[in-house]
Amino acid sequence: MEISAIVGSVEAAKRGKAENEEGGPMTEENEGQRTAAPADADHASKRKNKKKPAIVAGTVAVVLVLAGAGFWVWHEQPSFCNAICHSPMDNYVESYSSGDAGMLVTQHAEAGKNCLDCHNPVITEQLTEVCTWVADDYPMTDDGMLNTGKEIATEEFCTNDGCHNMSDVVNATWGFEGNDAKYNPHSSHQDNQLECGDCHKSHETSTLYCAKCHDLNLPEGWEATNE
Numbered sequence: 001m002e003i004s005a006i007v008g009s010v011e012a013a014k015r016g017k018a019e020n021e022e023g024g025p026m027t028e029e030n031e032g033q034r035t036a037a038p039a040d041a042d043h044a045s046k047r048k049n050k051k052k053p054a055i056v057a058g059t060v061a062v063v064l065v066l067a068g069a070g071f072w073v074w075h076e077q078p079s080f081c082n083a084i085c086h087s088p089m090d091n092y093v094e095s096y097s098s099g100d101a102g103m104l105v106t107q108h109a110e111a112g113k114n115c116l117d118c119h120n121p122v123i124t125e126q127l128t129e130v131c132t133w134v135a136d137d138y139p140m141t142d143d144g145m146l147n148t149g150k151e152i153a154t155e156e157f158c159t160n161d162g163c164h165n166m167s168d169v170v171n172a173t174w175g176f177e178g179n180d181a182k183y184n185p186h187s188s189h190q191d192n193q194l195e196c197g198d199c200h201k202s203h204e205t206s207t208l209y210c211a212k213c214h215d216l217n218l219p220e221g222w223e224a225t226n227e
Contacts, residue, residue, distance in 0.1 A: 088138045088146060095203040102205040102221025104153075118152075118202070145203065153197030177217040185210050199225070 096105050096115075108118070121129070132138060139147040158164050166186070175181035185208065188194055199209050210216055211224035218224065 088140060088144070091144050092203050100205075100221055101219075102201075102223070104200045104202045104206060108202070143204075153200055153202065154195045158196045177219055179216050183210070183214065183216060 095103055096109055098106065100106055141147045155166065159166055170184065170186045173186050174184045176183065176185065185199065188210075194209060200206050206219070206222045207225040208216065208218050208222055209225045211218065
């Protein structure tokens with residue numbers, strides 16, 4: 001056998017072994033693919049690594065939005081008032097859900113109103129409340145209510161934003177609670193010196209000012225004014 005034939009046989013055997021290991025004939029195309037495969041894998045890995053921060057950021061953003069929405073819903077509930085902002089608000093929150101017919105807050109609660117429908121402080125009031133909360137220095141009455149000296153239930157306040165229309169209220173309350181038709185607490189002979197809050201108490205028992213002088217049937221849960 002000639003030397004060239006032997007060399008040829010050895011090379012053929014090597015090619016056959018390579019083809020068996022690689023699963024196909026050793027061509028220039030296959031060899032190029034094997035060279036390119038690690039580069040493609042590295043590129044794909046880099047793409048995945050770039051996506052991870054975007055996914056994390058998106059997840060965090062969604063969580064923050066949901067948390068913010070949940071906080072805002074809670075912020076409008078009575079339970080928020082004594083849980084976060086105001087330590088002396090327990091009596092007010094309890095009265096909201098007490099069902100006491102003598103308290104104006106009960107009618108508001110039954111109508112689906114919450115605290116912020118009536119109490120909507122401006123930024124200066126909020127800053128003052130924050131300072132008072134930090135100092136824990138609330139002015140309180142003997143019965144555990146805030147003593148702010150601020151008149152809230154004025155006619156101007158109660159008719160604000162169309163909450164109540166005084167003409168409708170007057171027309172609906174002649175002969176109220178089965179009293180004689182000549183009596184109407186909203187058409188007073190006191191020269192309009194009375195405010196809504198003189199009778200209607202949101203978080204305390206309401207009192208009928210007219211009963212100081214007149215023997216009248218009182219609304220359910222109300223008391224006669226003793227002042």
